Amino acid sequence: MFIVITPYRTPDPGDIRHFTAVSPFIDHLMIRTPMPQRETADFLTSLLEAGFPKNKLLIHSDMALLERFDLNGIHFRENDADAFRYKQKHPEITVSMSTHSARTVEAAEVNGLDFVLFGHIFETASKPARPPRTEREINQALSSDIPVIALGGINERTIHQLPGGFDGIAAISYFMDAAPSEIKALRKGWELSNLM
Ligand SMILES: Cc1nc(C(=O)O)sc1CCOP(=O)(O)O
Numbered sequence: 082m083f084i085v086i087t088p089y090r091t092p093d094p095g096d097i098r099h100f101t102a103v104s105p106f107i108d109h110l111m112i113r114t115p116m117p118q119r120e121t122a123d124f125l126t127s128l129l130e131a132g133f134p135k136n137k138l139l140i141h142s143d144m145a146l147l148e149r150f151d152l153n154g155i156h157f158r159e160n161d162a163d164a165f166r167y168k169q170k171h172p173e174i175t176v177s178m179s180t181h182s183a184r185t186v187e188a189a190e191v192n193g194l195d196f197v198l199f200g201h202i203f204e205t206a207s208k209p210a211r212p213p214r215t216e217r218e219i220n221q222a223l224s225s226d227i228p229v230i231a232l233g234g235i236n237e238r239t240i241h242q243l244p245g246g247f248d249g250i251a252a253i254s255y256f257m258d259a260a261p262s263e264i265k266a267l268r269k270g271w272e273l274s275n276l277m
Pocket residue numbers: 086179180199200201202204205206207208232233234235251252253254255
């Protein structure tokens with residue numbers, strides 16, 4: 082699974098063109114922007130008008146927008162009990178959560194969530210001066226049965242240093258900087274190495 086996370090800023094028309102161009106090669110675009118709901122709604126409308134596939138949108142935390150746009154996926158921050166409640170009430174909706182410990186990964190699994198992001202795996206500008214998860218923490222997280230997606234500092238080089246067992250990657254910078262053809266190639270390589 083390849084998950085693009087929007088940069089934490091107001092998106093511009095270039096972003097909308099980029100997300101639409103890379104959409105065939107990704108599974109989800111997580112909408113995580115510091116904007117009032119009305120502006121996020123305008124952004125969603127612009128993405129859909131540009132041809133971004135609705136079934137790949139993953140809204141962050143906003144259950145009202147999820148329902149208004151009839152989306153099928155929502156992501157929550159670590160330990161947000163809304164995630165568990167929402168999944169229980171709406172089993173048909175994809176519900177995911179950010180995690181930073183094996184304990185939260187397990188809670189997500191027990192509560193029937195669809196997948197978790199686990200981070201951060203490598204150094205990332207988003208978490209300055211914060212050490213990445215240790216090998217032991219990563220192995221503990223991967224011992225769970227829920228799909229675990231690697232997050233933090235993932236790019237075309239570090240992806241090859243990931244231990245086996247991750248079900249995909251999530252990233253901001255890599256996906257913003259890479260051309261659609263590069264993402265397509267990386268995905269092909271990922272699929273091949275994870276089938277073998
Ligand atoms: C938003 C976010 N959350 C993280 C976590 O560990 O919870 S790491 C991260 C930023 C990921 O950005 P990049 O792909 O550019 O490293």
